[in-house]
Amino acid sequence: MDTHDLLEFLLTRRSVPVRLHADPPPDDATLRRLLTAAARVPDHGKLVPFRFEVLRCAASDRLAAVTREVGTAQGRDPDKLVKQSAAFEDARLTVAVVFSPRTDSAIPLIEQEQTAALACLSLVNAAQAAGFAGHWLTGWMARDPAFLRAGLGIEPPEVVAGFVHLGTPTAAPAARPRPDLDAITRWVET
Template sequence: MPERNQAALDFLLTRRSRPPKTLTAPGPSRDEMEVILTAAARVPDHGKLEPWRFIVLDGAALDRLAALAKTRGAALGKDEADIAKAAKQFEDGVVCVAVVESPKESPKVPVIEQTYSAGAVCLGLVNAALASGWGAGWLTGWHAFDRPFLEEGLGLAPQESLAGLVYLGTETVAPPERPRPDLAKVVTWLSE
């Protein structure tokens, strides 16, 4: 029998993202973030391409992005509620990591596998933050798909996209448990 890491299994069976709007200061220090980012980068990465990168945001950078969300939302004709919701993510943020999908040319690794790796980084980042004692949640929104927002606000290159915005901070309330998938509905067992 393989040796079970019960602590890790217990963590994974009970992990729960924290809604970013419930997080407050303080957030992780730079040294703490480096440990979290190091753990997050340990994901499946076929071809060792590192088809993603991190942009760590706090303070004035979050304020600038909140203002840009308002400007871009108005330019796109978004309704006031959608604009306010997008801006509030940044206004309320303590520390935010933009996980950028940055695909690499490869004759062996299709772009879709690189996309999956970037998604795995987002989950790895949330889990590493939670395991480090911080609250963390993964968000997107209309602004995460708006090219002018991404290029002006985050400096993304034309071939890059945003896999997610992962917010980290101090948890103010424990979130209630939510319904989980019924395995009988999502699992097929094949033995032949």
């Protein structure tokens, strides 16, 4: 493995918005490899406090409809609902990374949730390293009990750490500003 290439990938990676995804998404064999990579994250206590729900196009379309239905019933902004549901409609393949906390463990819940979040980032990075587009989104749907129940059959305390949309990139995403390293770094000597 050329670690220089790996570091360069990490220094230049950029999430690809769902509107820039096209067919084909990863096939099942490739997706299994990507999910295997995503599951190799730091996990205090080896609890595996997450699972993957693979949502094909019909399931994503259904989640778009549930987004509109539940969001409208809750009085959410109609313009935002159009954008939020479009992410599901435009998706070629979505993986819902479900945070499934282990309340019977002494491991703090925040550490468990961070593990689930790391699985989201690892899935995006693995997909992009394999030549696919990846985009990690959450939104109100990720934690809303009515949406989770209707859309995925999930009950509290479970929530979605992220909806990771996967496809083939149609264009390079626009560059975006990055943090000023000097503004966010403090060097502590003693």
